Amino acid sequence: xxKKYDTPLLDELEKGPFPSFVTxxxxxxxxxxxxxxxxxxxxxxxxxxxxxxxHGGIVGVRGYGGGVIGRYCExxxxxxxxxxxxxxxxxxxxxxxYTSEAMRFICDVWDRYGSGLTNFHGSTGDIILLxxxxxNLEAIGTVFSMNGFDLGGSGSAMRTPSCCVGPARCxxxxxxxxxxxxxxxxxxxxxxxxxxxxYKFKIKTVGCPVxxxxxxxxxxxxxxxTWKGPIEIDQDRVRDYAxxxxxxxxxxxxxxxxxxxxxDGNNLAxxxxxCLHCMNCITKLSxxxxxxxxxxxxxxxxxxxxxxxxxxxxxxxxxFMEMKSxxxxxxxxxxxxxxxxxxxxxxxxxxxxxxxxxxxxxxxxAVGLQPTPEMVKEPRRDPFWxxxxxxxxxxxxxxxxx
Amino acid sequence: xxKEELKKQIYTLIEQAQGKKKYKQMDVIKHFRNLGVPDxxxxxxxxxxxxxxxxxxxxxxxxxxxxxxxxxxxxxxxxK
Numbered sequence: 001x002x003k004k005y006d007t008p009l010l011d012e013l014e015k016g017p018f019p020s021f022v023t024x025x026x027x028x029x030x031x032x033x034x035x036x037x038x039x040x041x042x043x044x045x046x047x048x049x050x051x052x053x054x055h056g057g058i059v060g061v062r063g064y065g066g067g068v069i070g071r072y073c074e075x076x077x078x079x080x081x082x083x084x085x086x087x088x089x090x091x092x093x094x095x096x097x098y099t100s101e102a103m104r105f106i107c108d109v110w111d112r113y114g115s116g117l118t119n120f121h122g123s124t125g126d127i128i129l130l131x132x133x134x135x136n137l138e139a140i141g142t143v144f145s146m147n148g149f150d151l152g153g154s155g156s157a158m159r160t161p162s163c164c165v166g167p168a169r170c171x172x173x174x175x176x177x178x179x180x181x182x183x184x185x186x187x188x189x190x191x192x193x194x195x196x197x198x199y200k201f202k203i204k205t206v207g208c209p210v211x212x213x214x215x216x217x218x219x220x221x222x223x224x225x226t227w228k229g230p231i232e233i234d235q236d237r238v239r240d241y242a243x244x245x246x247x248x249x250x251x252x253x254x255x256x257x258x259x260x261x262x263x264d265g266n267n268l269a270x271x272x273x274x275c276l277h278c279m280n281c282i283t284k285l286s287x288x289x290x291x292x293x294x295x296x297x298x299x300x301x302x303x304x305x306x307x308x309x310x311x312x313x314x315x316x317x318x319x320f321m322e323m324k325s326x327x328x329x330x331x332x333x334x335x336x337x338x339x340x341x342x343x344x345x346x347x348x349x350x351x352x353x354x355x356x357x358x359x360x361x362x363x364x365x366a367v368g369l370q371p372t373p374e375m376v377k378e379p380r381r382d383p384f385w386x387x388x389x390x391x392x393x394x395x396x397x398x399x400x401x402x
Numbered sequence: 403x404x405k406e407e408l409k410k411q412i413y414t415l416i417e418q419a420q421g422k423k424k425y426k427q428m429d430v431i432k433h434f435r436n437l438g439v440p441d442x443x444x445x446x447x448x449x450x451x452x453x454x455x456x457x458x459x460x461x462x463x464x465x466x467x468x469x470x471x472x473x474x475x476x477x478x479x480x481x482k
């Protein structure tokens with residue numbers, strides 16, 4: 001029988017039409033002492049307006065530097081069930097596809113070794129298992145490992161790569177996000193499990209510029225599917241949209257950031273060379289417009305939430321990269337970029353922050369890339385091109401004048 | 403440098419730094435790079451020390467390498 005607490009403040013969060021995490025914790029609390037004490041502690045935190053958690057620490061599974069986030073409670077005597085309440089991160093399957101058998105297995109393990117409380121999924125993408133004790137960590141690592149799962153990333157390491165559902169369910173996916181994610185996860189096992197970077201490094205892969213995983217805002221390395229061919233137009237279907245009430249001029253033409261679409265009331269035309277690949281027209285006129293090959297990905301670097309500096313969006317590094325297995329080009333780039341960052345980055349400085357501190361020119365030299373116009377983030381802001389004496393000896397302007 | 407000797411020196415470096423300086427993996431690699439040890443060899447030696455349970459990765463606002471014996475003391479201290 002688990003301990004019961006009065007929770008008038010938390011009860012408020014069960015009211016209204018939305019699902020409530022309080023209801024779920026109460027269900028777990030009925031059969032698990034850790035979940036029951038978690039409920040009591042949360043009520044007290046709400047009442048006192050104080051968090052009683054201590055975060056961080058040194059617990060883990062032997063050989064792994066990540067995957068377990070130590071958490072301890074300051075009020076261990078009052079709430080002994082949550083004296084230790086470590087979080088375990090498990091590497092999620094690419095695209096978050098599970099069999100119901102796998103789901104049951106994960107939940108059964110967590111009922112046995114933990115609080116029974118989970119997050120499917122955390123913002124990194126991992127399966128998050130909330131609340132266990134230090135003594136159970138080795139057993140948890142072993143049981144998951146024997147059943148084909150592995151710990152995810154945490155700390156100053158590569159985080160578990162994640163992706164959208166990609167070609168498994170989406171008509172617009174231009175790259176195999178699932179295969180790329182699986183391949184990169186296997187390739188960078190050491191970087192994932194043995195923290196050797198100045199801070200976290202996240203890779204997110206999405207199949208198209210709609211960017212359902214928000215890779216452009218949430219990943220140090222964003223791999224975003226794109227296309228090079230012209231957009232195929234089915235004029236009959238475009239007319240059908242117009243007949244059904246869509247205002248093509250307002251909703252498609254006027255919203256095009258490249259100003260490359262025209263509509264004469266009967267035919268839609270796209271000047272593909274001015275297209276910025278935002279996909280607004282393609283998603284709104286679903287079935288009528290279609291991107292065509294060659295398909296590949298735009299590679300961007302450096303987005304992150306606020307920390308040393310404010311939130312940043314990713315920066316284009318490769319306007320177009322073919323994404324074919326075994327993905328050597330992207331792997332080689334990741335190795336060069338992270339080596340440079342590990343060498344010069346300060347503690348808790350993300351790679352994007354280092355690029356801003358030392359300059360994109362330094363970064364491009366380190367990874368062996370030539371500047372291209374697509375890398376210019378803001379006009380008149382990015383002076384990538386600096387002449388060295390040796391460059392001038394070859395009189396490069398003579399070839400330009402030709 | 404012989405691998406066992408390198409492991410011994412890495413362990414000693416971390417042990418002597420206790421309470422004074424925290425080493426990240428890259429700090430250890432740079433330390434031994436200055437002594438002429440290739441990065442890959444230092445990395446491999448650290449891996450063996452961690453897998454052998456002599457060193458552990460810790461997280462204190464960043465990931466560091468510390469003595470495994472610190473865990474028991476840490477859990478005693480944290481409840482004080």
